[in-house]
Amino acid sequence: MRRKLAAGNWKMNGLAADLAELDAMKPAAATRQTDVLICTPATLISRAAEAVSGSAIAIGGQDCHVNASGAHTGDISAAMLADSGAGYVITGHSERRVDHGETDAVIAAKSEAGYANDLIAVICIGESLEEREGGQTLDVVGTQLKNSTPDAATGANTVIAYEPVWAIGTGKVPTLEQIAEVHDFIRAKLVERFGEDGNAFRVLYGGSVKPSNAQDIFAVSNVDGALVGGASLKASDFNAIIEALDAA
Numbered sequence: 001m002r003r004k005l006a007a008g009n010w011k012m013n014g015l016a017a018d019l020a021e022l023d024a025m026k027p028a029a030a031t032r033q034t035d036v037l038i039c040t041p042a043t044l045i046s047r048a049a050e051a052v053s054g055s056a057i058a059i060g061g062q063d064c065h066v067n068a069s070g071a072h073t074g075d076i077s078a079a080m081l082a083d084s085g086a087g088y089v090i091t092g093h094s095e096r097r098v099d100h101g102e103t104d105a106v107i108a109a110k111s112e113a114g115y116a117n118d119l120i121a122v123i124c125i126g127e128s129l130e131e132r133e134g135g136q137t138l139d140v141v142g143t144q145l146k147n148s149t150p151d152a153a154t155g156a157n158t159v160i161a162y163e164p165v166w167a168i169g170t171g172k173v174p175t176l177e178q179i180a181e182v183h184d185f186i187r188a189k190l191v192e193r194f195g196e197d198g199n200a201f202r203v204l205y206g207g208s209v210k211p212s213n214a215q216d217i218f219a220v221s222n223v224d225g226a227l228v229g230g231a232s233l234k235a236s237d238f239n240a241i242i243e244a245l246d247a248a
Ligand SMILES: O=C[C@H](O)COP(=O)(O)O
Pocket: 009, 093, 163, 167, 168, 169, 170, 171, 206, 207, 208, 209, 227, 228, 229, 230, 231
């Protein structure tokens, strides 16, 4: 039985005053079936980890460098994330693939850097609008999944997040049939590659998840939770999403 995961990605949002939102998420996070994760900007990780100490909320980073240390100005290593109190790291978010030219190979290496520091990697994959309209969705998702996921991935150290790029921050959401098609495909590919352990990976949906659509999305087969951007910034929205997931 896979535990559900409600993951928030604050992206480049959040100052010290916003840590109050984490406090307000604590009661909703104390659920029986759902893990709760907030990936804050790197500047907030250690304060966020302190703020959630003793609660059911985990803190994660949004990216890490492939190397453990060295001359990489402005970058942050997985060891630094772990040292700051993170338990997870997002790798391969489409905003990093696009803005920073990250390839599948780099994303796999970043995920391995996470494993080496006992971080759970949340590996993101998803097609662009052009790829969706060109009928290439499963090809693109399959290739990204294969090449961004290291051989050392397990259901315990890795979460897969399916995020159609065209649904991120746009308010556009795929149909429930489209979500089911991709999630069932991802599950089949994980089982083909990792055997029975392929059934242990959590597969999240991401892209314009809100309290108003969460219940429907969480009823879709092989959707084990969500990676939420905008609606994770305020406890009032994210708590409703956690509750919808816990009830699913
Ligand atoms: O990492 C989160 C996703 O990019 C989704 O963002 P969004 O919920 O604001 O569409």
